[in-house]
Amino acid sequence: MDTIANLADGFAIALTWQNLGLALLGAFLGTIIGALPGLGPSNGVAILIPLAFSLGLGATPALILLTSVYYGAMYGGRISSILLNIPGDEPAMMTCLDGHPMAQKGMAGEALSLSGIASFVGSIVATFGLILLAPQLVKIALLFGPAEYFALFTLAFATLGGVSSTNQAKSAFAAALGIGLAMVGVDTQTGVPRFTFGEVHLYDGIDFLVAIVGLFALSEVFLFLEHRHGSSDAEGKKMTIGRIVPPLKMIKDTSGAMARSTGIGFLAGVLPGAGASLGSFLAYALEKKISDKDGTFGKGDPRGLAAPEAGNNAAAGGALVPMLALGVPGSGTTAVLLAVLLSLNITPGPLLFTQNPDVVWGLIAALFIANFMLLALNIPMVGMFTRILMVPPRVLMPIVAMVSFVGIYGISGSSFDLYVMIGFGVLGWVLRKLDVPLVPIILGTLLGNAMESNLRRAITISDGDWSVLFGSPVSLVLWAVALAGFVLPIVVGKVIKARMHGARQTAQAEEMDATD
Amino acid sequence: MISKATRVAMAALMLGASALAVQAEGWMPESPECIAPANPGGGWDFTCRQVGKVMQDMGLIDKTMQVVNLAGGGGGVAYAETVNKRNDSNDLIVAASSATATRLAQGAFPGNTVDQVRWVASVGADYGVIAVAKSSPVTTLPELLTQMKDDPTSVAVAGGSAVGGWDHLKVLIAANAYGIEDVRKVKYIAFDGGGEAVTQLLAGSVQAFTGDLSEAKGFVDSGDIRVIAVLAPERLEGEFAEFPTAMEQGVPAIGANWRGFYAPGGMSDDAYNAWVEKVATLYASDEWKAVMAANGIAPLDLKGAEFDKFVHESIEQIQSLSREIGIIQ
Numbered sequence: 001m002d003t004i005a006n007l008a009d010g011f012a013i014a015l016t017w018q019n020l021g022l023a024l025l026g027a028f029l030g031t032i033i034g035a036l037p038g039l040g041p042s043n044g045v046a047i048l049i050p051l052a053f054s055l056g057l058g059a060t061p062a063l064i065l066l067t068s069v070y071y072g073a074m075y076g077g078r079i080s081s082i083l084l085n086i087p088g089d090e091p092a093m094m095t096c097l098d099g100h101p102m103a104q105k106g107m108a109g110e111a112l113s114l115s116g117i118a119s120f121v122g123s124i125v126a127t128f129g130l131i132l133l134a135p136q137l138v139k140i141a142l143l144f145g146p147a148e149y150f151a152l153f154t155l156a157f158a159t160l161g162g163v164s165s166t167n168q169a170k171s172a173f174a175a176a177l178g179i180g181l182a183m184v185g186v187d188t189q190t191g192v193p194r195f196t197f198g199e200v201h202l203y204d205g206i207d208f209l210v211a212i213v214g215l216f217a218l219s220e221v222f223l224f225l226e227h228r229h230g231s232s233d234a235e236g237k238k239m240t241i242g243r244i245v246p247p248l249k250m251i252k253d254t255s256g257a258m259a260r261s262t263g264i265g266f267l268a269g270v271l272p273g274a275g276a277s278l279g280s281f282l283a284y285a286l287e288k289k290i291s292d293k294d295g296t297f298g299k300g301d302p303r304g305l306a307a308p309e310a311g312n313n314a315a316a317g318g319a320l321v322p323m324l325a326l327g328v329p330g331s332g333t334t335a336v337l338l339a340v341l342l343s344l345n346i347t348p349g350p351l352l353f354t355q356n357p358d359v360v361w362g363l364i365a366a367l368f369i370a371n372f373m374l375l376a377l378n379i380p381m382v383g384m385f386t387r388i389l390m391v392p393p394r395v396l397m398p399i400v401a402m403v404s405f406v407g408i409y410g411i412s413g414s415s416f417d418l419y420v421m422i423g424f425g426v427l428g429w430v431l432r433k434l435d436v437p438l439v440p441i442i443l444g445t446l447l448g449n450a451m452e453s454n455l456r457r458a459i460t461i462s463d464g465d466w467s468v469l470f471g472s473p474v475s476l477v478l479w480a481v482a483l484a485g486f487v488l489p490i491v492v493g494k495v496i497k498a499r500m501h502g503a504r505q506t507a508q509a510e511e512m513d514a515t516d
Numbered sequence: 517m518i519s520k521a522t523r524v525a526m527a528a529l530m531l532g533a534s535a536l537a538v539q540a541e542g543w544m545p546e547s548p549e550c551i552a553p554a555n556p557g558g559g560w561d562f563t564c565r566q567v568g569k570v571m572q573d574m575g576l577i578d579k580t581m582q583v584v585n586l587a588g589g590g591g592g593v594a595y596a597e598t599v600n601k602r603n604d605s606n607d608l609i610v611a612a613s614s615a616t617a618t619r620l621a622q623g624a625f626p627g628n629t630v631d632q633v634r635w636v637a638s639v640g641a642d643y644g645v646i647a648v649a650k651s652s653p654v655t656t657l658p659e660l661l662t663q664m665k666d667d668p669t670s671v672a673v674a675g676g677s678a679v680g681g682w683d684h685l686k687v688l689i690a691a692n693a694y695g696i697e698d699v700r701k702v703k704y705i706a707f708d709g710g711g712e713a714v715t716q717l718l719a720g721s722v723q724a725f726t727g728d729l730s731e732a733k734g735f736v737d738s739g740d741i742r743v744i745a746v747l748a749p750e751r752l753e754g755e756f757a758e759f760p761t762a763m764e765q766g767v768p769a770i771g772a773n774w775r776g777f778y779a780p781g782g783m784s785d786d787a788y789n790a791w792v793e794k795v796a797t798l799y800a801s802d803e804w805k806a807v808m809a810a811n812g813i814a815p816l817d818l819k820g821a822e823f824d825k826f827v828h829e830s831i832e833q834i835q836s837l838s839r840e841i842g843i844i845q
Contacts, residue, residue: 042555046585049565145721146705186590186624188706191680191843198626200596203589272712327734328711335555339562349734413586414593457705461672461721 003131010361013060014369022057022065023366027373030072031381035080037217037400039407040089040209041073041316041333049340059344059359064366066340070333071123071370074276074316075378078115078309083108083388086217086400090208091276091312093442094284096216098297098304105300108386109242114250114302115309116378118258120371122310125262126269126317127367130324134353137270137318138325144271146457147469151478152271153451156278159285159485160440170436178444181206182452189456201416208445210408210417214424215431215438217404222429224397244382246302254306257287265311269318272328276315277446283311289485317367324348324360543790545607549582550777552611553594559642560611561585563775567639567795570803576794591616592625599632602780606787609636609777614682616778617827621834622680622844630831634788635824636777637795640808641816642728644686644747644771645759646673649717650740657745657765660724661694668701674722676710676731680843683710686747686771687726688837690762693769700841717741728773729756730812747771752814774816776823792820 013019026048033044045066052062077092082099095115102111129137144152160175184195185205196202261283268279287307288297297304320337322328327348329335341348346356353360388396408421428438455469462468470476548571550564561583568581586594594610602608610633620630646657654660664671675683684706688699696702705722707713710731717725718740725732725741729752735741745762746752747769752759762769779791796819798804808815818826838844 046555141715142719145716145719186678188678188708191622191678200589200592200626203592203624204587272715322715326711326715328709328715339565350738350740351734413584414588414597453706453708457707457721460703460705463669 006357006361007131007365009358010363010365011368013358013362014064014365019061019064019366020369022061023068023370024373024377026065026068027072027075027370027377030069030074031076031079031374031377033069034073034076034078034088034092035385036403036407037080037084037086037088037213039073039410040077041070042336043407043410044069044073045333045336045340049336052340059346059356060362060366062340062344063337063359063363064370066337067363067366068370068373070337071313071316071367072374073333074123074313075116075119075374077312078119079112079385082111082115082305083385084217084220084396084400086220087212090212090442090446091280091308091315093212093277093439094280094308094312095305097284097308097439098299098301101298101300102302102305103389107242107300108389109244109382110246110250110302111242111305112382112385113244113379114246114254115305116375116382117246117251118254118261118306118309119313119378120375121258122262122265122313122315123317124368124371126266126314127364127371129266129314130317130320130367131364134321134325137321140267141271141322141326141328143472143474145472146454146461147471148475148478149271149454150451150458150469151475151482152278153447153454155478155482155485156281156285156443156447157451158482159282159289160443167435170434171440174431174436174438174440175444178441178446179448179451181211181441181445182448185449188453189460199416201414205449206420206445207417208442210421211424211445212442213404213408214421215428215441217400218421218425219428219432219438221397221401221404222425223432224393226429228394244386245379250302254303257291257303257307258310260290261287261307261309261311262314265314266318268311269315270321272322272326275319276312277443279315279318280308280312281443284308285485320367324352324363325350327352542793543786545577545579545787545790547582547607548577548579549584549605549608550611551584551586551594551598551608553586553588553591553616555585555587559613559775560591563611563613563639563777566807567777567798570801570807571794571798573803574798574801576797590619590624592619592628595620595625595628595633598778598780599628603782605780606783608783609779609791611775612778613775614773614830615677617830618680618682618685618834621831622838630828632781633778634781634783635827636779636788636791637799637819637823638774638776638816638826639795639799639804640813641772641774642730642812643752643814644683644773645725645727645729645732645743646687646690646745646747646762647714647717647725647727647732647736647741647743648723649720650742652723652742654724655742655744656760657690657762657767658694660744661691661696661767664691664702665694665696668703671724672703672705672722673724673726674705674707674713674716675726676707676713678706679704680838680841681706682771682773683713683726685834685837686769687724688841689771690745690747690767690769692837692840693762693767714741728812729814733812745769748814754809756812756814772814772816774818774826775813776818789820795819 030044033039048069052065077088078095080086080088081092081095082103085096085100087093087096099111160171184202186193186203193203264283265279284307287303291303319334323334323338329338346359408417458468550568552561552564554560564583571577572580598610619625648654673687677683684704691699691702710727713725714735716722736743743759746759747762749770751757751761
């Protein structure tokens with residue numbers, strides 16, 4: 001029962017007016033940062049570090065401010081995914097798949113508030129997991145060597161097919177394109193630059209934030225420009241927003257999805273090198289396998305919205321486990337937080353919990369507070385956010401373009417990235433015309449590099465012996481799941497397709513009824 | 517919107533701070549700026565932010581140091597920016613380390629050379645360590661190197677830098693010093709950062725770890741890993757004194773990851789001298805000593821011309837080693 005006493009101490013530290021104010025400020029700023037395309041949690045935290053320093057905050061208040069921003073940005077990322085089909089940051093990518101169709105169906109209010117609740121469930125459970133299991137969870141991270149990581153990434157790609165498109169070949173093409181893009185840059189295993197054409201900006205590879213903003217946001221702007229003179233659906237069409245609080249039945253229907261996704265997301269977060277994007281992706285893929293009996297996923301199924309949101313917020317909590325207990329950041333944002341800890345003269349690592357208990361427990365208490373604040377902030381803000389839908393595209397799209405450019409320039413400060421982003425925008429526009437899904441491209445870019453590195457690490461360690469990839473129980477399980485995920489849809493594909501066809505017709509009929 | 521809010525807040529603070537700051541003599545940067553050539557969270561970012569913070573606390577600069585993260589090309593983007601666009605800036609310093617020198621030596625900054633900037637001063641060094649897991653039968657550096665010599669495939673060494681990077685070169689320096697002829701046979705596995713490399717040592721995927729003392733510190737304190745050699749000329753001070761050096765084990769290898777700054781090549785002499793002086797004052801302060809102690813950074817006090825010579829020399833050493841392993845011709 002030490003834990004409870006410690007946590008009580010933590011709350012005693014965190015519950016001062018100053019800290020509550022900081023948590024509120026952080027949660028609010030974080031939500032907005034997360035919602036802006038291009039600005040994600042890691043930039044948000046980085047931007048606010050100088051503020052924390054120049055306010056002269058102590059270790060605990062500074063951490064409270066910055067983790068509130070972190071959680072806030074994880075919450076906020078979903079907003080532009082749902083409303084504009086533009087992910088606010090990379091883990092929010094999967095939220096587009098069902099979130100935006102929901103908004104199009106006139107359920108933007110429900111989508112926003114439901115995803116807010118899913119985010120809350122994911123992160124609150126993950127925070128409990130962090131308290132109760134941190135020391136044990138570290139052992140899981142230690143079970144993962146290069147071979148196991150390779151199997152894990154393969155699993156992600158194997159389940160990709162069914163996720164975002166009915167056309168498997170186009171999904172596979174998109175993933176291959178993404179993996180190809182991931183090859184750009186200096187190869188860490190040999191130190192040789194690949195596909196960089198002597199351009200120093202490409203040595204570190206292509207920043208996936210640049211790719212995301214280009215592919216999603218700019219291509220949206222291009223599509224708008226193209227259609228401007230034609231049938232401008234901008235004018236006249238009345239958007240319905242829906243209710244601001246989701247019906248209880250919807251929460252009940254999605255509770256299973258939230259529970260499963262929280263578990264998966266949390267585990268993905270705990271593994272350094274996997275992170276929130278993988279968490280939300282696997283959560284969505286699994287939920288689709290389990291629940292998508294009638295092919296409603298991708299067309300605005302609330303479960304397809306709740307799953308990735310619970311997953312990515314749980315992963316955000318999970319990522320704090322290796323950061324605090326091993327000093328190894330599980331994501332870009334935790335890398336920034338780690339740097340903050342170091343500059344506050346706190347060394348994360350196995351001894352952090354014993355050496356700086358006030359910091360750790362203060363931080364954990366702050367996470368709880370930030371979560372409740374975010375829930376309280378987000379539900380009433382739904383009404384405000386949905387007004388974005390009322391803005392006509394001819395006003396909105398220039399703003400999207402501006403925010404994209406400013407956001408990307410703000411990250412790297414180099415105009416080269418802007419050209420890359422425009423390139424991706426054009427690519428995204430072409431691919432959308434060809435009906436190629438964009439999510440697998442990002443996934444390939446995000447995971448391709450890590451997948452390749454881990455394969456080559458494993459093979460180098462074993463001196464070229466490929467059997468090492470199947471050498472541990474963990475990797476065998478992962479391979480089995482990957483194989484099942486890949487083969488099952490093909491075997492039972494026909495059955496499902498036939499059923500989906502039927503379902504689609506009924507769904508369309510229902511939709512007609514609903515819009516009447 | 518955010519940055520505006522931040523800026524307003526900072527401007528307000530600056531007004532307060534400048535009133536309090538001790539007015540130092542001579543040249544003062546109007547808007548001091550430090551480029552960290554990497555994303556937030558790395559060593560360069562840390563150097564900029566810590567130095568900026570301590571300098572402001574001490575009144576060496578009267579405004580908050582603006583830290584600009586200019587990532588890309590392992591520092592190459594920032595280097596090119598400094599040379600091409602910011603050559604005349606007097607207010608700018610850029611964080612650098614052994615990694616910068618390594619890349620300059622290997623020609624990894626296309627079109628840029630070491631003489632295009634002015635090297636300001638060092639603020640300390642992080643000595644290299646070679647470590648094994650606590651359960652490992654190996655207890656000394658010669659034992660590990662003998663194993664490597666007899667059967668290079670039996671020892672996989674993990675480090676946080678790419679092949680040819682500084683963590684890799686440190687092992688090779690040691691192997692070379694021990695008399696391993698073909699250092700190319702040494703099995704080095706590159707991970708994304710020292711933290712990941714240590715984790716893989718704990719997980720048992722690899723047999724040894726090469727990195728900086730600061731990366732290993734937390735795990736040494738907890739007893740999870742054992743440092744078998746510090747690549748320093750003599751034993752370090754304080755709590756690090758218990759680690760044996762490679763020297764005393766008969767392996768004459770030194771590998772220091774220094775941290776310091778360079779400034780634009782066209783900076784005026786007044787400004788350059790003032791920056792050298794400011795960094796030197798910072799280095800001598802108790803505040804900076806505390807930062808160093810907390811982060812396992814060892815002393816390395818080089819400034820101005822002395823530092824410039826040191827950087828040139830280390831580039832020559834890295835070039836000859838890189839030729840040997842075939843990274844450059």
